[in-house]
Amino acid sequence: PPAIELRGVSKWYAADPDTPPAVDAIDLAIAPGEFFSLLGPSGCGKSTTLRMIAGFEHPDSGDIRLGGTSVVDLPPNRRDINMVFQNYALFPHLSVFDNIAYGLKRKRVPRAEIQSRVAEIVELMELGPTAKRRPRALSGGQQQRVALARALVNRPRALLLDEPLGALDLKLRQAMQTELKRIQREVGITFVYVTHDQGEALVMSDRIAVMDAGRVQQLGTPEEIYQRP
Numbered sequence: 001p002p003a004i005e006l007r008g009v010s011k012w013y014a015a016d017p018d019t020p021p022a023v024d025a026i027d028l029a030i031a032p033g034e035f036f037s038l039l040g041p042s043g044c045g046k047s048t049t050l051r052m053i054a055g056f057e058h059p060d061s062g063d064i065r066l067g068g069t070s071v072v073d074l075p076p077n078r079r080d081i082n083m084v085f086q087n088y089a090l091f092p093h094l095s096v097f098d099n100i101a102y103g104l105k106r107k108r109v110p111r112a113e114i115q116s117r118v119a120e121i122v123e124l125m126e127l128g129p130t131a132k133r134r135p136r137a138l139s140g141g142q143q144q145r146v147a148l149a150r151a152l153v154n155r156p157r158a159l160l161l162d163e164p165l166g167a168l169d170l171k172l173r174q175a176m177q178t179e180l181k182r183i184q185r186e187v188g189i190t191f192v193y194v195t196h197d198q199g200e201a202l203v204m205s206d207r208i209a210v211m212d213a214g215r216v217q218q219l220g221t222p223e224e225i226y227q228r229p
């Protein structure tokens with residue numbers, strides 16, 4: 001089955017039923033290990049779609065399936081999905097290592113396993129030299145990598161990323177695009193990536209859903225999307 005499947009998913013925020021929905025009967029099937037982007041202008045429904053997959057919002061109609069199982073009634077912490085935000089949300093008083101280890105400690109993963117899993121992800125992210133530092137001593141790009149590491153160390157079935165590079169300057173953003181793609185290939189986890197930046201989506205994605213006004217207007221590989229007149 002698809003890693004993530006949306007069938008006829010709609011979301012209305014407005015009380016007035018004549019207002020068009022924020023997300024309007026979307027169908028999507030995202031394959032395991034796919035780098036899938038939701039691309040479109042501000043307000044087209046990308047974040048709402050992502051938040052419904054994460055379980056932070058509930059669809060008003062339709063079905064969401066993870067690995068073939070309907071999760072519409074499952075809370076976020078039972079979906080085995082992690083989300084990365086633009087503003088990182090790191091703990092300022094904890095070291096990089098402890099920021100990454102936080103979720104594993106809370107789940108009472110044995111100490112030796114925490115050590116090895118954090119070390120593995122620190123190496124993958126090339127964060128070794130920063131492991132003992134506090135977040136504020138890091139560059140924006142390093143902080144973003146810590147946020148990614150903290151999500152990936154849980155080995156979720158999927159990672160949802162909402163404009164994760166939006167706070168970085170252009171040069172760093174381009175470097176991180178390449179980096180993110182490399183990391184996604186190495187861990188093999190399904191990524192769902194929200195962006196309004198067409199160049200970013202074209203560079204990184206296996207497939208792209210181009211959204212407008214709550215609907216999917218185009219769906220395909222970067223080549224298919226790009227070649228469309």
Ligand code: ADP
Binds near residue numbers: 040042044047
């Ligand atoms: P995008 O991520 O593409 O910028 P959003 O999903 O954030 O789009 O928003 C889609 C539409 O839903 C917009 O019109 C937005 O104003 C509206 N919206 C989003 N979140 C809320 C909310 N919590 N309450 C009311 N309206 C919302």
Ligand code: ADP
Binds near residue numbers: 043047
């Ligand atoms: P983004 O563009 O990154 O989706 P927004 O600025 O649209 O972010 O939304 C930021 C927060 O405000 C979100 O939690 C969203 O749910 C909420 N929000 C967005 N639009 C509205 C709205 N029209 N009414 C109420 N809340 C909204």
